[in-house]
Each structure stands twice: as C-alpha cells, then as structure tokens.
Amino acid sequence: MTDGEARAGVLSKRALVIASHAVERAALAEGTDENMVVLALFQRLPYFEREREVYARIARRAAVTVVGMVDSGRPDLPHGVTPVLLRADESLAREWSVAVLTPTFGGSVVAQDLDDVDPSATSVEAARRFQGRWGFRRDEAYAEVVRLRDALGDRLPPTARIKIDEVLNSVTTPAAAPVENRAEAALRHLAARLERRPAPKPEEPALATDPETGLATMAGIAGWLGASTDTVPLGLILITVDDLTEVERRHGNRVRMHTEQNIADLIREDLRPLDKAVRLGTEEFLLVQPALEAADLTERSLRLERRLGALHATYPFVDLHPRTTTMLTRKRPLPVHSLRAQLKQVPTAALWPPSHGMLPSPNGGGSTWFR
Numbered sequence: 442m443t444d445g446e447a448r449a450g451v452l453s454k455r456a457l458v459i460a461s462h463a464v465e466r467a468a469l470a471e472g473t474d475e476n477m478v479v480l481a482l483f484q485r486l487p488y489f490e491r492e493r494e495v496y497a498r499i500a501r502r503a504a505v506t507v508v509g510m511v512d513s514g515r516p517d518l519p520h521g522v523t524p525v526l527l528r529a530d531e532s533l534a535r536e537w538s539v540a541v542l543t544p545t546f547g548g549s550v551v552a553q554d555l556d557d558v559d560p561s562a563t564s565v566e567a568a569r570r571f572q573g574r575w576g577f578r579r580d581e582a583y584a585e586v587v588r589l590r591d592a593l594g595d596r597l598p599p600t601a602r603i604k605i606d607e608v609l610n611s612v613t614t615p616a617a618a619p620v621e622n623r624a625e626a627a628l629r630h631l632a633a634r635l636e637r638r639p640a641p642k643p644e645e646p647a648l649a650t651d652p653e654t655g656l657a658t659m660a661g662i663a664g665w666l667g668a669s670t671d672t673v674p675l676g677l678i679l680i681t682v683d684d685l686t687e688v689e690r691r692h693g694n695r696v697r698m699h700t701e702q703n704i705a706d707l708i709r710e711d712l713r714p715l716d717k718a719v720r721l722g723t724e725e726f727l728l729v730q731p732a733l734e735a736a737d738l739t740e741r742s743l744r745l746e747r748r749l750g751a752l753h754a755t756y757p758f759v760d761l762h763p764r765t766t767t768m769l770t771r772k773r774p775l776p777v778h779s780l781r782a783q784l785k786q787v788p789t790a791a792l793w794p795p796s797h798g799m800l801p802s803p804n805g806g807g808s809t810w811f812r
Contacts, residue, residue: 448629449574453559454567456636457552460575461539464548465492467577468499468541475543477503478608480589482527482538483510484554487668489518496522505604509533509593525596529671533592537571540585544611547582550575556674558732560713565675565731566667568715577625579616583609651720653698654705659775662717662729671771676733678742679780680708680726682749683762696757703755707748711741721777735769742767764788 452460468479479499483489489496489510500506500521508518509525511534518524527534535554541547552573562568590597590605597605649661657665682704689697708718708726719727728745730738742765749763766783770776 448576448625450572451555452552452571452573452575453636454569454571457537457550457571457573457575459635460550461537464539464541464550464575464577465495465499467546467548469495469502475545476604476608476611477541477543478586478605479503479506480538480540480586480605481506481508482533482536482589483508484534484537484672485668485670486510486512486516487670489516493519504608505601507589507593507597507601507605509589523598523601525593537573538585538589540582540589542579542582542586542608542612544608545579545614545617546577547579547616548575548577549582549585551585554672556732558673558715560715562715564665564667565673565715568731569673578618578621579612583612653701654720656705656708656718656720656726659719659721659727662719665717666729666773666775669773671773673731674769674771675775676728676730676735676738677768677770677775677780678728678730678738678745679766679768679777679784680728680745680749681764681784682724682726683764685724685761688759692757692759696759699757700752700759700761703752704749704761707745707752727775727777727780729775733769738767738769 468477481496483492489508496506496508497519500519503521505523506521507523507525509527510516511527511529512524515526516524532553535556537552537554538550540549540551550573552571552575555570555572557570558565558568559570560568586605586609590602590609649658650656651658685700685704688700704726705718705720708728712718712728713730716728716730719729721727728741730741746763746765749761753760764784764787766780766787768776768780768783
C-alpha cells in the first residue's frame with residue numbers, strides 16, 4: 442500500500458481505526474479555545490462503547506458533539522454527547538464517519554461499508570472493508586459537517602443545529618492549504634506504516650474445539666464473530682448426517698472416529714482462511730462464511746451434500762445420508778433454530794440398512810456387505 446492509497450479508496454477497518462483515532466485526538470489537542478463541532482456515525486452502539494471515554498472528553502471541549510447509530514432505543518451516552526438514532530435501512534446506517542471542524546482546523550473520515558471482507562483476515566471484524574477517504578483538510582471537513590447536518594435533518598435537536606451553524610459561519614478565513622498538505626503527507630506516511638505493522642494480539646484463551654474432529658464449537662467462534670452487531674452478512678450452511686449416531690453402536694469406536702474425521706475433512710475443504718467450520722452436536726455441523734454470495738453458498742452446499750453422500754467409497758466405507766440447508770443472515774446470535782426449522786422440510790433418508798457400502802471383514806480378508 443502506498444501513502445496515497447492509505448488516504449482514499451478501499452480501506453481496511455484497521456486503516457479507518459487509525460485515521461479515526463487521529464482525527465479524534467486532533468479534536469482533543471491542547472492550545473485552542475476555538476468553537477468546535479464534532480459529528481460521528483458509529484453504525485452500532487457496540488462500536489461506540491470502545492470510544493466512550495474519548496467522546497466524553499471531546500464533549501467537554503466541543504460546542505456540540507453528535508453521534509449517530511442504529512439502536513432500538515435512546516442509548517446511554519456520556520453527558521454532552523447528542524445521540525441521533527438511524528434506521529437500519531438508510532444509507533447513513535452503513536456509514537463510518539467522523540468530522541471535526543473549528544474556524545481554523547478540520548479533519549474528517551468518511552467511509553461506506555462495502556459488505557465485503559478480506560478473506561485472509563483472522564476475524565470477522567478485522568476483515569471488514571470500506572470505500573472512503575480521510576484527511577486533515579478544513580474544506581473537506583466543512584463539506585462533511587454540512588452534509589451530515591442536512592442528512593440528519595430534524596433529528597438534530599434545534600440547539601445542536603444552531604451550534605453547528607455557528608461554527609460553520611465562523612469559518613471565514615482561507616484554509617492554510619500548504620500547511621495542511623505537509624501535515625497530511627506526514628500522517629499518510631505514518632498511517633500506512635502503522636497499517637502494515639502486525640496488529641498486536643491480546644492474550645486470549647485457546648479457542649474451544651471439538652476433540653473428535655478439531656472443528657470449532659459455537660463457544661469457540663464467539664471471539665471470531667466479534668461485537669454482537671448486524672453489520673457483516675454471513676453465509677450459513679447447516680449440515681446434518683442423519684445416521685451418524687448409529688455408527689459407533691453398530692461398528693465400534695474406531696469406525697466412528699474415522700467416519701467423523703472424513704466428514705470434518707470434507708467440510709474444511711475450500712474454506713477461506715476467514716471461514717469457520719463448527720460442530721454443533723453429534724450429527725450437526727455448521728459452516729459460517731462472511732460476505733458470501735447466495736449463488737456461491739448454494740453451490741457449496743450442494744457440493745458438500747454430494748461429496749458427503751459419496752463417503753461410502755472411502756474407508757471405513759460407511760454409507761451416510763447428509764442433508765443441508767443454507768441461509769444468508771445478519772442476525773446475531775446466529776439463527777441456528779431457523780436453519781433447523783428449514784432442514785425439517787428436507788426429506789430424511791431411510792437410514793438402516795443402507796443401500797450400499799461395506800466394512801472390512803474381521804479377518805482382514807476382503808469385505809462384507811452391511812446386513
């Protein structure tokens with residue numbers, strides 16, 4: 442990534458965090474008593490909670506501080522922070538923006554959620570991608586404050602709108618373009634270097650996995666999913682192997698272990714580094730694939746069902762009857778119950794005896810058909 446690319450274009454979440462923190466710290470800089478307006482869109486409340494203390498400090502210095510997000514009711518924000526509730530279906534709900542403006546200074550971050558991910562990332566939140574730009578140019582910040590003021594409209598309290606207009610009207614002198622350009626060039630260089638540096642990894646317990654297959658568990662993917670928001674679309678495939686509970690009872694622990702490993706290996710195939718395969722129970726498995734297209738999701742589901750059904754040709758030659766169903770969702774927690782309800786509409790195969798498949802004979806000399 443070049444320094445110029447760090448300012449605009451398709452931006453990673455990490456790049457936006459770095460840029461947003463820079464703009465927010467500029468709002469907190471000492472040595473100025475100018476009137477200041479700060480407008481920010483956070484998409485959802487959990488994202489704001491991480492910056493709560495910063496915005497409490499900003500609100501003590503700014504003439505007006507406005508924060509917009511989607512939420513079911515008026516959120517509990519720090520004193521002096523004016524909340525504006527957004528509808529989940531409006532474009533502002535997909536926006537990540539921060540605009541800081543004084544009579545002589547401006548900084549802004551403006552980005553639109555692309556509903557896309559970096560498939561090589563290690564968590565859903567870290568994988569998010571945005572289209573946007575950031576900078577420390579007063580004229581850009583001025584334009585963003587005007588845009589956001591007009592977009593929020595009468596959802597802004599009259600007192601907040603009056604203070605915003607007062608700050609806008611106080612911008613009367615030309616911007617110090619040469620100073621802005623030099624400062625921004627240095628900040629672009631620093632931001633690009635920071636984004637390339639490996640992100641610090643907090644101390645975390647080992648992810649919970651299923652001991653039989655090594656697949657993740659629902660508890661194990663909680664940290665990978667991240668904040669309980671609905672900002673990232675997820676493709677889900679629920680897989681049920683109807684007769685798996687009978688394998689150990691009829692053929693012993695060794696055959697069960699081999700069969701489960703064969704299933705797990707197939708489920709893991711073709712996963713992107715970002716995707717997760719989960720074992721829900723003895724016969725249930727779940728694939729979670731962020732920002733996957735519906736056609737890709739359906740194709741993968743059908744391919745998995747075909748290949749699982751063909752495992753009778755692989756040692757230990759157990760005939761299986763898989764069923765799958767898919768869903769695209771933004772819901773958190775994951776709507777597993779809805780997937781199970783869908784799967785009930787898929788016919789269950791006649792389980793025993795299977796129509797074909799064989800196991801090694803006890804003496805190792807050839808094979809015998811299931812009876």
